[in-house]
Amino acid sequence: MPRRPTPRDVLLAECPYCIFCGGTEPATTIEHCPPRALFDRKQWPAGFDFASCEACNAGSKNLDVVVAALRRFDPTHSETDGDGRLMGLLRNARQQHPEFIEQMVSLSPVDARKAARRLGLARPPGMTFQEIGIVRVTPEMDKAVYSLAAKLSRALYFKQLGLIFPKDGVVLASWFSNAEKIESGQVRILNTVAPLMAQVLEIQRSSKSLSDQFDCRVGFSDDNRLGVISAVFGFVFGFVSFLDADNEKCMQNLRELEKATGKPCPLTLC
Numbered sequence: 050m051p052r053r054p055t056p057r058d059v060l061l062a063e064c065p066y067c068i069f070c071g072g073t074e075p076a077t078t079i080e081h082c083p084p085r086a087l088f089d090r091k092q093w094p095a096g097f098d099f100a101s102c103e104a105c106n107a108g109s110k111n112l113d114v115v116v117a118a119l120r121r122f123d124p125t126h127s128e129t130d131g132d133g134r135l136m137g138l139l140r141n142a143r144q145q146h147p148e149f150i151e152q153m154v155s156l157s158p159v160d161a162r163k164a165a166r167r168l169g170l171a172r173p174p175g176m177t178f179q180e181i182g183i184v185r186v187t188p189e190m191d192k193a194v195y196s197l198a199a200k201l202s203r204a205l206y207f208k209q210l211g212l213i214f215p216k217d218g219v220v221l222a223s224w225f226s227n228a229e230k231i232e233s234g235q236v237r238i239l240n241t242v243a244p245l246m247a248q249v250l251e252i253q254r255s256s257k258s259l260s261d262q263f264d265c266r267v268g269f270s271d272d273n274r275l276g277v278i279s280a281v282f283g284f285v286f287g288f289v290s291f292l293d294a295d296n297e298k299c300m301q302n303l304r305e306l307e308k309a310t311g312k313p314c315p316l317t318l319c
Contacts (some may be wrong), residue, residue: 060100067102068207069200071216076100082204083197083263084109086117087282089132094252094259099204109200111145115193118142120262120282122184142189152187154179168231186226194288198222199319202278202290205265209248210273214292219299221316224288238289245277291316 054062057079066072069080080101085093118138143150156164161178165171172178199220206214214220223238230236246266252259264281274294281287293299303314 056098060098064100064207064213066100066213067105068099068213069101069105069203071218072213073216074102074104077103078106080106080200082200083280083282084113084117086113086134086138087120088259088262092254092257092259092262094263095254096208097204099207105200109196112189112193112196114138114141114145115149115189116197116282116286119190119193120285122182122285146189149187149189152189153184156183156185168228170231191224194224194286195222195317195319198224198280198288198290201280202276202292202319205250205267205278206269206276206292209267210269212273215294215296217296218292218294219296220290220292220319221314222288222290222319223316224286226286227284230284236287239279239281239287242277242279242289246279290319 060079061076065076067074067076078101079098081093081098083097085091118135121135121138139150156179158177158179161183164183165178165181168183170181170183172181199222202220202222203214206212225236225238245268247268248266250265250267252263252265262283266279267276269276276292278290278292279287307313
């Protein structure tokens with residue numbers, strides 16, 4: 050009796066090539082993007098499984114643990130670490146990136162006090178300003194969030210348009226932490242791109258909304274060449290990314306922008 054096709058079989062049959070490397074390699078695995086570890090109590094959203102090659106699937110594992118820990122690190126919301134995984138994720142992150150913890154918490158008492166006052170955070174009785182959860186952005190955080198932005202942007206391009214983003218297409222991104230919203234009451238780049246967002250994605254599992262953990266909005270041009278995506282993870286961090294399937298036009302526009310403004314592009318190439 051023939052074996053009944055599994056959901057994995059069906060997905061790979063529908064998309065036999067990796068959507069993360071431009072469709073240049075055969076897809077042999079399924080990757081959930083964003084990583085499952087970002088979500089509490091194994092409640093990751095449905096509909097975010099994508100065809101991937103082995104290299105793309107495994108290539109970001111060491112960085113995924115950093116964003117999973119970062120998502121749970123919020124000094125203003127005690128329930129952020131709702132599944133109690135923060136300490137384990139931090140230990141794993143330190144194993145992969147030995148300097149990560151030390152760099153993250155290396156605020157002097159004076160700097161910690163200044164940061165707390167700037168963010169309006171009170172010091173609980175019996176705690177120092179260094180102990181209230183303010184952390185420094187580390188190189189590993191930058192790498193991890195931009196890695197997530199690169200993969201998730203390509204995944205959402207495929208999810209929304211049914212097309213694999215070209216290998217030589219350009220993804221530019223800027224990420225932010227909760228510090229900006231705490232300090233100024235808003236995230237400026239989210240306000241800037243809001244008019245470009247045509248759709249708020251439904252993020253849920255078994256009819257339960259997960260938008261408190263992952264809020265995602267997208268917009269694409271009519272010719273599918275250009276896209277803009279915002280992704281916010283809890284009250285901790287997020288990114289805005291800009292996609293251009295035409296590498297030559299994108300780089301020309303960037304050169305013209307830098308020439309006109311006299312400043313380098315404020316976005317990071319992912």
